[in-house]
Amino acid sequence: MWWRRLAAVAGLLALVAGCGRAPVAIYGAPVDPVECPPDSRASHAVFLIGDAGDPKLPPDGSDELADPVLRGLHARIAEEVASHGEDGVFAIFLGDNVYKYGMAPPGHRDRRRTERVLEAQIAAAAPAQTTFVLGNHDWQMNGPEGWTRALAQREFLRGFAPRVRTRPEAGCTGPETLDVGEQLRFVFADEAAYEHVYKEPEEHARFCPHRSNIEAYLDLAAEFDDPGRRHVAFTMHHPLVTAGPHGGHFTWKQHLFPLTDFWSWAWLPLPIVGSAYPLARQLGVSETDLTNEEYDRMIREVFRAARPRVPDLYVAGHEHSLQLHRDELGIYYLVSGAGSTSKIERVEPMPTAMMTAARAGFMRLDVHDGGALRLSVFALDGAGRTEKIFRHCLADRPPEPRRRPAER
Numbered sequence: 001m002w003w004r005r006l007a008a009v010a011g012l013l014a015l016v017a018g019c020g021r022a023p024v025a026i027y028g029a030p031v032d033p034v035e036c037p038p039d040s041r042a043s044h045a046v047f048l049i050g051d052a053g054d055p056k057l058p059p060d061g062s063d064e065l066a067d068p069v070l071r072g073l074h075a076r077i078a079e080e081v082a083s084h085g086e087d088g089v090f091a092i093f094l095g096d097n098v099y100k101y102g103m104a105p106p107g108h109r110d111r112r113r114t115e116r117v118l119e120a121q122i123a124a125a126a127p128a129q130t131t132f133v134l135g136n137h138d139w140q141m142n143g144p145e146g147w148t149r150a151l152a153q154r155e156f157l158r159g160f161a162p163r164v165r166t167r168p169e170a171g172c173t174g175p176e177t178l179d180v181g182e183q184l185r186f187v188f189a190d191e192a193a194y195e196h197v198y199k200e201p202e203e204h205a206r207f208c209p210h211r212s213n214i215e216a217y218l219d220l221a222a223e224f225d226d227p228g229r230r231h232v233a234f235t236m237h238h239p240l241v242t243a244g245p246h247g248g249h250f251t252w253k254q255h256l257f258p259l260t261d262f263w264s265w266a267w268l269p270l271p272i273v274g275s276a277y278p279l280a281r282q283l284g285v286s287e288t289d290l291t292n293e294e295y296d297r298m299i300r301e302v303f304r305a306a307r308p309r310v311p312d313l314y315v316a317g318h319e320h321s322l323q324l325h326r327d328e329l330g331i332y333y334l335v336s337g338a339g340s341t342s343k344i345e346r347v348e349p350m351p352t353a354m355m356t357a358a359r360a361g362f363m364r365l366d367v368h369d370g371g372a373l374r375l376s377v378f379a380l381d382g383a384g385r386t387e388k389i390f391r392h393c394l395a396d397r398p399p400e401p402r403r404r405p406a407e408r
Contacts, residue, residue, distance in 0.1 A: 102153065
């Protein structure tokens with residue numbers, strides 16, 4: 001499994017870094033929302049939206065933005081462009097950009113529909129600088145054509161360069177960085193690509209800079225180690241913390257009415273038999289769940305490998321909701337995977353959670369000249385318009401300079 005390869009490489013990096021301590025415990029130290037300093041001026045805005053690959057599409061040939069989430073995103077981007085200019089506004093799509101099996105290659109019967117799905121997202125983000133991260137659906141759910149479909153998305157998006165691109169370059173492991181002004185750096189990685197490196201190293205090397213997972217992870221450590229005075233946001237499709245189904249959170253409702261997780265109206269009682277579904281998920285039967293043994297090991301090894309060069313933020317999609325978590329060390333975990341109204345999933349109570357919402361929407365990071373970072377969360381209201389439902393100052397100053405640990 002690709003999680004096993006990723007965990008093994010991360011573990012090797014931990015040994016190289018001389019960081020043998022146990023990974024951090026993820027339990028709660030949430031705080032009440034606070035405001036950034038009133039005299040701190042925002043200079044850049046970054047919109048974070050994931051799992052937007054199932055939008056409502058207009059009639060073919062129309063330039064209309066028919067999807068309410070994408071319309072709301074476009075309107076909010078226009079407001080920020082008016083304040084900061086086109087170079088000061090960024091949009092990051094956090095994976096699963098094309099449901100259900102990624103970008104169809106040229107000549108495929110589904111090609112035009114998948115083109116329109118990406119075109120809708122590109123139009124919604126205009127004129128911001130736009131990044132697409134690949135998710136498991138973009139890799140055909142790790143299917144036999146996953147590599148082909150990753151490259152197909154890469155080639156299609158190249159037609160919209162330089163405003164639009166994939167990070168890491170689609171199909172590649174990363175890391176790849178994006179600096180937002182002098183205060184914030186995004187470091188991107190693609191988990192699914194690590195399995196492809198392992199299985200097809202020569203094929204991968206023709207398109208991507210890294211010939212091995214070890215090379216990729218050593219570069220990742222270097223990006224964490226030397227960001228200057230920038231905040232670092234480690235960004236990939238899969239979250240490290242989540243209060244949704246991918247985190248193994250199930251209640252009596254899923255045991256008695258399991259079909260409601262698939263269809264909200266399906267209140268068919270299935271006692272005893274119905275428990276098979278949540279129990280299987282909690283036991284880690286799905287490799288896309290945090291309860292999966294390899295996924296859990298990957299999370300622990302990522303934490304171990306990162307220390308003491310821990311990023312300030314972890315940014316992800318995958319879970320179809322809006323979430324903000326804060327752990328005991330004050331590290332924030334942003335989950336913004338609510339970009340498709342048809343795929344919103346429930347959230348459950350969790351000690352780390354500062355904000356959770358089972359609503360369609362997206363997030364925005366305001367980057368301030370003085371080093372402050374402010375998060376705003378937007379969700380659709382009953383009329384299909386976006387409203388701000390949460391705001392919190394993630395940092396009120398630049399981070400302290402990071403120092404390389406003593407060699408052992």
